[in-house]
Amino acid sequence: MKLIKFFSAIMLLTTTLMWSQETKPGVISGKIIDKATNEPVGFSTVSILDGTKPVAGVSTKEDGSFEIKNLELKSLTVKVNFIGYNDASRTVTLTEENKEINLGNITLEASTNTIETVSIVKERSTIEQKADRKVVTIGRDLIASGTTASEIFNNIPTVSIDPQTKELSLRGNSNVRVLIDGKPTNIDAAQLLQQIPSASIKQVELITNPSSKYNPEGNSGIINIILNKNSQTGFNGSINSGYTFGITPKTNQSLNLNYKVGKVNFYTNYGFNHGRNRSEGFVESDRQNLQNRQDFDFTNTNTSHLAKVGVDYYINDNNTLSFFTNWNLADGKGISNTFINYVDNTSNIDELQKNTNNSGNSTQTYDLNYKHNFKKKGEYIEFQANYAKTTNEDLSLFDNNNVLRLNDLDSKTNYTQFNIDYTNPIDENTKIEIGYESRIQDGQNNFYNESLPFFGSNPFSFNRNIHAVYTNYSKSFGKFSAQVGVRVEQYNLDARFERNEKNPDYYEATNVEDDIFTAYPSAYLSYKLDDSNTFNVNYTRRVDRPSIGQINPIREWTTPLLESRGNPALEPQFTNSFEINHTKIFKIGSVTSAVFYRLINAEISRVIFPNPLNSIQNIMSFDNFDNNSQLGAEVNANLKLTKWWSTNASADLYYKTVRGTVTNADTNLPENKEIDVTTFNTRLNNTFTVTKKLRFNLFGMYRSRDLGLQFLRTPMYRADFGANYSVLKGKGTVSARLNDMFRTQFFGFNGNIPYRQDGEFRFESRTFYIGFNYNFGSGKNKELQRKQRDKQETQGGGMF
Structure with missing residues (x-):
């Protein structure tokens, strides 16, 4: 022990002597402030120069203060710079008599072209390939393609929106999970995308194979929509106003505000959407010699409000507290007519069904987040609590050949999520992440119908808990980086559909109970071959649990010949997903390519079968098919071909084998079917720069036919042309766009299972959009670190 103490004393003495020899006596300190507001300018850069040679430098603290030690006693130059300000400099001389100099307040004057150098919305959308996702930054060219997220998503690579149902698909698969700012939402994705104004979207992240850190739900992966929130100092914001003219006019307005002062950052977004939409279509069918043609006419008027208010409190360099709330309010009114013409009128009378519909949706979301950074760089722990409450009501009055009936469907859902995440970089090349998550969801649906056999109230309740x-x-080693992980979940579901007491023979009580323990x-x-070539290989296991709507036996909508409802017997669908990616960087841009393979167990899909209680009506529902597989490849290019021409181009090819059992309406017997399907999609988005102020945009897309067990979807294509013009010294932009110039986009289908039918639906695809964007404020571009879960980005550890 004495020997240990002796060597410890020697080491301490040696270290002290070495430090005393290396330490220099000079110290310079001061504080950086804004000349106009006298506010401190934190995180600015202070450099010490010996002539033109830099010898030391620091970033100022939150309060603008700085102190630089260990300087030689000589004449030195202090230089201060920060984005949005003119540089400032001071000359000082350190001597034996004046070893420590406090410069007091050093003022920075705002640059006269501050607004010109800060762009809240980029002119052209960009695509960046990261290790586990594609990041699409939304520019004005995409904003001008439509007023809502639903309209611009068809212009994003590998994403498509069904023009009739508004269903979202990623890589040709609709089993995709949608997040807003990295947080879940109780709103149906098709409805949500029609509520979010396009100008409120900053980025869209396409996460096709998420790591174990993320919720494994979604066969195709995750689409994370990041709304605008900037962190510039002072007060600043933007206004966006757009109008779309088709058969009927529509409008989209949004306001983004931000105020950053000291340690607190306040931000808010508000979006307003209003418009009337018209569509029409027909379906011709022949079942058991019952030939008929259904003609549809739809008019819907929708109004929605989306508001987000949040605050970030930067307690100190190591602690951040954040809170935000989202409010979604939507109101819809619809009028539809369904005319059924029976070819053989001897046994059936032609029908006219008129439907007047009123619907309302309200969602409130509250999110609290706390993050603590430890002394070790990259080590942190983060706590997040999220609560959402959703209410829906749908009131429909049907007039079927002067026979009236009323349907009233209302639902309430509560969702609570709690996360704890801890990240520890063991060393420069190694990192470990651990975390815990709870998701608790409960709800109550009630369907009231004034017509038999549904007469009366039919409640459906559910509780779903996931822990x-x-x-x-x-770990990184040389040119390689690797990550392995596992997520273990306990899933509990208890859903109950209560029997209709006024008609007990129609429906017995239906209970669905699941208790599943699974590892993902x-x-x-x-592998980074060089600075221009990176390869990624990955594997994940994912799950698609039946949604509440998919298992809810309460009918969603009905016509005399077709009714839509859920299937309580649905089971979860599991997917093993493999993917290979390559990123190639050129002088003119980058190209990313991918090949993927999915093996799907008990795939959930749409199915149509005869209604046992109505010989002329069919039921559209969901069922588990057999194990299926998908093989696909895609290529995305983001290139600046010339000084005046840049392009985003993408193409994807999918091959899938679909197996399942469907019911033939003519025989009422199940049939085992298997089909091989190849589909192809491509998009081309060109930007032509005429002058510094004027740009033109030309967009085209093609989606090939797609074949299912029951239907063939016909090909679809369109072309758009637009222009952007910069005004008000770069603070404003005027945008105009003609969508579907040749009116070629429509939804068509045909099939023979469960009976012969073909149809076509047309909507307001050819529209003219005009919009205006204006950025204002005197904020300076002071980027502060946003909590990682909000950005939904993996951190540290080489490529991962």
């Missing part, structure tokens, strides 16, 4: 833990281990592994390997 999970995960861990990820990442993930693995990633990245």
Whole structure:
């Protein structure tokens, strides 16, 4: 012990002597402030120059103060710079008599072209390939393609929106999970995308194979929509106003505000959407010699409000507290007519069904987040609590050949989520992540119908709880980076459909109970061949649990010949997903390519079968098919071909085998079917720069036919042309766009199972959009770190 103490004393003495020899006596301190507001300018850069040679430098603290030690006693130059300000400099001389100099307040004057250098919305959308996702930054060219997220998503690579149902698909698969700012939402994705104004979207992240850190739901992966929120100092914001003219006019307005002062950042977004939409279509069918043609005419008037208010409190360099709330309010009014013409009128009378519909939706979301950074760089722990409450009501009055009936469907859902995430970089090349997550969801649906056999109230209630833990281990070695992880979840579901007491023979009580314990592994390997070529290989296991709407036996809508309802017997669908990516960087841009394979167990899909209680009506529902597989490839290019021409181009090809059992309406017997399907999609978005102020945009897309067990979807294509013009010294932009110039986009289908039918639906695809965007404020571009879960980005550990 004495020997240890002796060597410890020697080491301490040696270190002290070495430090005393290396330490220099000079100290310079001061504080940086804004000349106009006298507010401190934190995180600005202070450099010490010996002539033109930099010898030391620091970033100022939150309060603008700085102190630089260990300087030689000589004449030095202090230089201060920060984005949005003119540089400032001071000359000082350190001597034996004046070793420590306090410069007091150093003022920075705002640059005269501050607004010109800060762009809240980029002119042209960009695509960036990261290790586990594509990041699409929304520019004015995409904003001008439509007023809502639903309209611009068809212009994003690998994403498509069904023009009739508004259903969202990623890589040709509709089993995709949608997040807003990295947080879940109780609103149906098709409805949500029609409520979000296009100008409120900053980025869209396409996460096709998420790691074990993320919720494994969604066969195709995750689409994370990041809304605008900037962190510039002072007060600033933007206004966006757009109008769309088709058969009927529509409008979209949004306001983004931000105020950053000291340690607090306030931000808010508000979006307003209003418009009337017209569509029409027909379906011709022949079942058991019952030939008929249904003609549809729809008029819907929708109004929605989306508001977000939030605050970030930067307690100190290591602690951040954040809170935000989202409010979605939507109101819809619809009028539809369905005329059924029976070819053989001897046994059936032609029918005219008129439907007047009023619907309302309200969602409130509250999110609290706390993050603590430890002393070790990259080590942190983060806590998040999220609560959402959703209410829906749908009131429909049907007039079927002067026979009236009223349907009243209302639902309430509560959702609570709690997360704890811990990240520890063990060393420069190694990182470990662990976390816990709970998701608790409960709801009550009630369907009231004034007609038999549904007469009376039919309540449906559910409780769904998911508890999970995960861990990820990442390591970099040479040109390789790897990550392995596993997520373990306990899933509980208890859903009950109560029997209609006024008609007990129609429906017995239906109970659905699930108690499933499952592991979801993930693995990633990245190889950086050189600065221009990176390869990624990854594997994940994912799940698609039946949604509440898919298992809810309460009918969603009905016509005399077709009714839509859920299937309480649905089981979860599991997917093993493999993917290979390559990113190639050129002088003119980048090209990313991918090949993927999915093996799907008990795939959930749409199905149509005869209604046992109505010989002329069919039921559209969901069912589990057999195990299926999908193989696909895609290529995305983001290139600046010349000084005046840039392009975003993408193409994808999918091959899938679909197996399942469907009911033939003519025989009422099940049929086992298997089909092989190849589909192809491509998009081309060109931007032509005429002058610094004027740009033109030309967009085209093609979606090939797609074949299912029951239907063939016909090909679809369109072309758009637009222009952007910069005004008000770069603060404003005027945009104009003609969508579907040749009116070629429509939805068509045909099939023979469960009976012969073909149809076509047309909507307001050819429209003219005009919009105006204006950026205002005197804010300076002071980027502060946003909590990682909000950005939904993996951190540290090489490529991962």
